[in-house]
Amino acid sequence: MADESQKWVLMVTAQTPTNIAVIKYWGKRDETLILPVNDSISVTLDPEHLCTTTTVAVSPSFDKDRMWLNGKEISLSGGRFQSCLREIRCRAGDVEDEKKGIKIAKKDWEKLHVHIASYNNFPTAAGLASSAAGLACLVFSLAKLMNVKEDHGKLSAIARQGSGSACRSLYGGFVKWIMGKDEKGSDSIAVQLADEKHWDDLVIVIAVVSSRQKETSSTTGMRETVETSMLLQHRAKEVVPKRILQMEEAIRNRDFASFAHLTCADSNQFHAVCLDTCPPIFYMNDTSHRIISIVEKWNRSEGTPQVAYTFDAGPNAVMIARNRKVAGVLLQKLLFYFPPQPDTDLNSYVIGDKSILKDAGLEGMKDVEALPPPPEIKDNIPAQKYKGDVSYFICTRPGKGPVLLSDESQALLNPESGLPK
C-alpha cells in the first residue's frame, strides 16, 4: 500500500528573462567559480518575447534529482548545475504550506530530492543566451521553493556559478555585473543600474542568422583567449573600466549617441579579441558583417547614431534602435536586404512585438521584394539581396526581471506526480 505521508508534491514556477551585454563579458580569472576579468553591463530583454519558464518541485516520493529541458530529460551531473543546487540547498529555510498540510524543516532539505522542468520560449539552439535565462530561473525558483532568504545580489552570485551571464538575468532593465575582488567570489554580483521603465523608447531587433558552422563554445573560447591574447589584457585593464563609467553615464542620461557608440565599439573589440586568440575564433559570419555595414552606413548618413549593434559568441545580430519609428525604418531596410523565402510569410518571419511592423506599415505586406532600396545607397548598381541568410527577426524591448507564476495551470510539472505535464 502506498504510504500516504509520501504523497504530497510542493511546487514553484518562475519566469526569467534573457539579457544582452552591451559591455561584454569575455574571459574568466577563475573557471570553477566563474569570476570574470572585467565588469560587464547588459540590457534585460522583455520576457514576453524571450524567457525561460521553470517549475521546481519537491516530494518525499522523489528518489533522485531530475531535470527536463524543453520536454526532454537531461543530466544534472554537470558541475554548474551541481554548484547551484548545492549553494541553494545549504541556504534552505523552514517551509510550511498550511493549505496542503506540508511542513519541511530546514534540516530536511538535505534528504529531499527535486524535479525541475524548464522551457525556453525561443529556440534553445539559436544562440540567444538561453543558459543565462535558464540558470537564473533555476536559482530563482529553487530559492523560492526552499525559502532562501538571500537578496537578489546574493542569488546573482549563485546564478553566476551556473553560467556567468545568468547573474545579470536576476534584474530587469539595465544591469551591471561587478567583477569583484574576493578570491571566493562573494563580491562578484549583479546590480541594477536602472529599471526597464527608465529608458522605454528603446526597441531591440534581433536577426537570427542562419549558420552552418559549429561555433566554439564560450567556455573553450574564453579559456583560449585568456591563455593567448595580449589584447584581452589591454581590454580588461585599460579599456573596459573607462567604458563601464561612460556606459553608466550614457544610460543614466538616456544619451543614445554615447550608448550606441560604446555598444558597437565594445562588440567590435570583443570580436577583435577573439581574432587575437590563438587559434583565432570567428563568431561573426558574412551576414553579421553585412548587417554591421548596413547600420554603420545608415548611422553615418544620418549624422547621429540611430541604431546600435552588438554580437555575442555567434553570428546573430542584436540591434538597439533609439525609438519605435527608427525600429520600423530599420526593419524596412533589413527586409530589403534579407527578404523572407517565398514560402515564408512576414508574420512568421518577424516575430515578437508585432506593433513595430504595424506602425511601419509593413504588416500583412505581400510583396516584400518590392520594398525600395535604402536611400543611403548612392551606387547606380542594383543592391545585392541575401534571401535565406536570416532565419527570422525578433522585435522586443528592455524588460522586467524574474517573476513567480502563481497560477498552477502555468506549471510545467504535474501537481500530483511531479512529472512533466
Ligand code: ADE
Ligand atoms: N540551457 C539552455 N536552456 C536552459 C534552461 N532553460 N535551463 C537550464 N539550462 C539551460
